Amino acid sequence: MALTRRGFVRTAGIGAAGALTSSWIGARGRENALWSTFEPTLEAVEPGLIVLASNENPLGPGATVLNAVKAAFGEGGRAPGRYSNAQRDLVDAIAKKQGVKPENVVLGCGSTQILRSATHLFTAKDKPLVGTIPTYEECAGYAEMMGNPVRPVALDADFKIDLDKLADASKGAGLVFYCNPNNPTATYVGARATREYFARVNRDSPDTTILVDEAYFDYVTDPDHDTHIPVAIDNPRIIVARTFSKAYGMAGLRMGYAIGHKDTIKKMADWDGGSGTGSLNVLAIHAGITAIQQDPTFTATERARNKAVRDFTGQWFSDRGMKPTDSQANFMFVNIGRPAKEFRDACRKKGIAVARDFPPFEKTHCRLSFGTLDEMKKAVAVFGEVLGKKAAA
């Protein structure tokens, strides 16, 4: 039985259902609150603030990519005045990097556009969206806006995707949003178990499409790690979403893509494909072309840097009896034993921004993105003060 998110929360009696709202704070995008009870009124970030709120790469894309952006200004700085169709070059570069054909790739304005297109195309009044709770909110938000049902599935005790429950819920679904590693819980399901889940859904519910969001792919260190791109290009019911916003450090540029079977990709491109007069800006296109062609050491270095910070931060919390989930991403989900809002507001006053609420865990858990090691050292000092006695251990 499909339940809306709101219905689910009420039924399950988790969280502050009364505080849920269907209003849109569109200008705040992701912070709009369809999957969350929380609608912050964020002010512009003041310089000097340590932002650990949005799972960004704190170092940015690097000089090679920024130089490509500058080169994209063109002769006399005139090129930003032109519509760009270099998106084809970016598609080619992505296809080459991922070992697929250009027909398997569609670009999006961040993976947001990809998530929206998939939700638009594959959910309906009688074909719900299925996603874990919590997970990244974009698909559920869009489905709700369309008036299509959303079927939430609880995570397991380790805050990982519960594949049995998910497989059951996937029966009859239009689209499953499979975010792996999962945002905000940072947990990861191994490649083999994921493929078994795909096979189960394909068998039990052949019309269900699975959107595998690999936004945090480059941060995974689990040995059972593999992309599902090779599955997706052969299976019209599997789509992989990728973004330049995370390890590539380009969240401000807005570039993402989907890889899938050519028929599925064509459907997505036909509905709302990114193009030069569409949503894709020329600087992001050129940044993407350069970023994806970089030596793989770029992501390897970023992965190693992030892991060191992750280990440091995870240890700090563990040492104080606050065990985070097993993070395979550039953020962690940790039980701080108090409402996230309280913690967030207190940290913000001391120059640290941490993430929004993630129901149904907003009374106990907080998501922290990893900044640089320096930033995290400053941040844990603040966390120590804010968490008080408990943190002094």
Add this chain to the structure above:
Amino acid sequence: MSVSRRGFLRGTVLPFSGTVIAARGMEAYQANPAQDRSARSLVPPGVTEIRISSNENPLGPGKMVLDAILGKFPEANRYPFNSTPSDNALTAAIAAKFKVKPENIVLGGGSQELLKNAVRAFTTPSRGLVTGAPSFENCPGVAKKLGHPIAEIKVDSAFRLDVEAMIAAAKGAGLVFFNNPNNPTATVHGAKTVTDLVTRVRQSSPDTVILIDEAYHDYVTDPSYQSAVPLALEVPNVFVTRTFSKAYGMAGMRVGYAIGRKETMKPLEKLKMPYNISVFGIAAAMAALNDARHIDAERERNTKVRTFTRKTLDELGCKSADSQGNFLFVDVGRPAKDFREACAKQGVVIGRDFPPFEKTHVRISIGTMEEMQKAATVFRNVLRPISTSTGARLEEASWR
């Protein structure tokens, strides 16, 4: 503040220089890329391409904007809501420009996102779209995908949107797309006519939404024209779209906005893609808003080149509609495809087909004076009286 924050960056960033990027990189995209590509592919190697196909500002956004973008390099990694200033600050800046509230503004990834979403929000299988023929194709393109009905109202004999016919067609429609000045015909309607259209549609069909697309607003020189923004703020179900892609010289940056009453904006706000404007786009647009002189200079420049180009074509026997944009809709007396391909072979790339006039008319964007002088030579070559050679006669036969 341009590159002063370079210290934040890893590695070295080259100082801004006029590097020419690979030719393929910067090419314009059009609503029909296949036509564009095929025309471009005819440009002989080694010939400098003059791109007058996409109604762009040939000079780009100017130094102030480029510096603003460079200044944001340290924030390339930040989502637009985390950047300084954030996307909300751009909304506020646009609101301030019009002396309205942020709730009256919705940002779009170019105005095209807003056009697309307007069709998604306001048309249904029973309440269709009313648009000009020809007019900008984005709205009917989306309506077609949705299977919603489309009434394409042919422009009048002066190539202006046929207001009377559009009012009649608006009855029971979901959305009227009123492009003023109208792309591709470049004609404009005066403020009185637009007010009249709005008033009468409101009377005959109060639930119909009217989208007045003022993409070319900054190029208009006709004194009878006024922006419909005040109208949109006053009258329910009316909104105006604007873009930074034209006079502001930022087509590649993808920034536009809609302006109207709060309740009219609401469906567009709902459909807006989160973080649709890049950090660079935000900075660029905010810098551009502070640079009014840049727009005045661009209008003046365009008017001069437009007058020259129109006169040149006139002398070649090719009449064009009275242009109030940065482009001309010209009767070349032969299929656009033939003219386009002949020009492309000499390095000049002009606009795509615009049915129902694709057998006679072409759209030529206004480049720089230098570009248009070169283009004029090409037009002269292409249009010159037919020589006695057989090949040319055959070619002419296929034109007509």
